[in-house]
Amino acid sequence: MIRVTILGSGTSTGVPAIGCDCAVCRSSDPRDRRTRPSILIEVQSPPRSPFAGAVRAILVDTSTDLREQALANDVRRVDAIVFTHSHADHVFGLDDVRRYNQMQKTPIPCYGDEETMASVQRMFAYIFEPPAQQGGGLPQLVPFRIGGPFTLGGIEIVPVPLFHGRLPVLGFRIGSFAYLTDCNRIPDASWPLLEGVRTVVLDALRHRPHSTHFSVGQAIEVVARLGAERAYFTHICHDLPHAETCARLPAGVELAYDGLVLEIS
Numbered sequence: 337m338i339r340v341t342i343l344g345s346g347t348s349t350g351v352p353a354i355g356c357d358c359a360v361c362r363s364s365d366p367r368d369r370r371t372r373p374s375i376l377i378e379v380q381s382p383p384r385s386p387f388a389g390a391v392r393a394i395l396v397d398t399s400t401d402l403r404e405q406a407l408a409n410d411v412r413r414v415d416a417i418v419f420t421h422s423h424a425d426h427v428f429g430l431d432d433v434r435r436y437n438q439m440q441k442t443p444i445p446c447y448g449d450e451e452t453m454a455s456v457q458r459m460f461a462y463i464f465e466p467p468a469q470q471g472g473g474l475p476q477l478v479p480f481r482i483g484g485p486f487t488l489g490g491i492e493i494v495p496v497p498l499f500h501g502r503l504p505v506l507g508f509r510i511g512s513f514a515y516l517t518d519c520n521r522i523p524d525a526s527w528p529l530l531e532g533v534r535t536v537v538l539d540a541l542r543h544r545p546h547s548t549h550f551s552v553g554q555a556i557e558v559v560a561r562l563g564a565e566r567a568y569f570t571h572i573c574h575d576l577p578h579a580e581t582c583a584r585l586p587a588g589v590e591l592a593y594d595g596l597v598l599e600i601s
Contacts, residue, residue, distance in 0.1 A: 338513055339378040340537070342596040343405040346370025347541060347549075347573040348425040350401070360574040367578040367593035371401035372425040373517050373571050375537065376411055377510065379491050392489030394418060396508065396515060402429025409595060413440065416488050417477075419448035420517060421505035422455035430460055434475040443476040447486065449495070449506055453479050496529050498522055501548035509533065513600045517571050520550050522558065533562055535600050537592060540569035542576060552576070552585075559589055568592035 351370040352361035360368050377394040393413045397420055399405065414436045420426060433444060448456065456479070457464045463475050480486075485494045496507035498519035507516035507526075512534040516522070519539050522530075530536075540555035549571060550558065559567040567589045582590045 337380045338510060338600040339380075340513065340515075340598040340600060341376045341378075341409055341411075342537070342568070342570065342592045342594060342598075343374040343376055343409060343411075344371035344399050344401055345570045345572055345592040345594050345596070346372055347571050348372065348423070349573075351572070351574045353574055356574060358574055360577050363577065365578055367591070369594065370572055371405055371594055372399035373397065374399040374402065374405060374426070374429075375515055376409070376414075379489060379510070392416070392491070394488060394493075396420065397426040398429040398433060400425050400428040402432045405594070406432070406435075414444060417444060417446040418493065418508060419446065419452050419456065420507065420515075421500065421503065422448070422452045422459070423500075423518070426518070427456055427459065430456070430463070430477075431475060433477070434473050437476040438473070443478050445478045445480055447480045447482050449483070449504075450481050451504070452506075453481055494529055496522075496526050498526065503548075511600070513598075516558075518549065520546065520548055520554070527561075530562055533564055535566045535568075535598060536562060536564045537568045537570050537598075539571045540591075541571055542573045544575070552581070556586060556589065559586075564588070566598075568596065568598070 374397045379392045392415050395414045395417045466474055485492055494509040496509055498505050498507050499521040500518045505518055514533045514536045516538045538555050539550045540552045541549035543552050545551050555569055570592045578591050
């Protein structure tokens with residue numbers, strides 16, 4: 337059983353956007369309040385597995401709003417971090433991970449492709465090449481480069497290469513679930529990696545086309561090609577009011593929102 341919590345469903349500016357008085361930014365619907373994109377995957381290993389009874393909490397990206405998201409969703413454990421790419425809205429909450437080091441009393445492994453991990457280590461040089469004086473403490477992280485499927489806590493994670501404009505990024509698949517954020521193209525070689533996906537969380541920024549993100553219409557086409565039973569759109573900007581947009585989407589498709597929990601067998 338996989339439990340997926342949508343920690344953040346918003347675009348890089350967040351919603352409400354600073355200084356904006358549009359209807360969505362002024363909305364009283366809590367689903368229209370969107371922090372930067374991230375999910376938490378909690379995995380219960382099968383009963384006969386050597387990992388039986390051990391719940392593994394995998395954080396996908398450390399968004400700028402990680403502290404707020406952790407408090408809002410009572411996230412008390414992070415066993416591993418997996419990065420989709422190194423844009424600011426996906427990594428700038430990394431320093432908040434040190435609280436989990438303090439509580440768990442162990443370093444946390446973090447995974448990404450070669451370019452992502454190199455970028456993260458450059459941006460957070462004070463973590464990976466610590467200064468003489470550390471002040472309030474540093475996150476304790478163990479970086480790993482991934483080049484294909486890998487295993488955490490007895491479950492297989494399949495990286496799915498995507499394109500975010502011209503930038504190669506990663507989506508991830510676990511069993512029948514896939515998380516495909518920050519993308520506007522799925523290359524031909526990646527479609528076979530997504531065969532049999534029944535639940536997908538997918539980038540859909542707005543209705544109008546964008547150079548680095550799927551539009552709502554394009555995302556609907558991806559869902560149809562996948563044949564997914566359930567689809568939840570994420571990385572949403574303030575162009576899309578939650579209730580109004582969901583009312584117009586096809587059956588089985590809706591906007592994700594912060595705090596949404598998906599149970600996936």
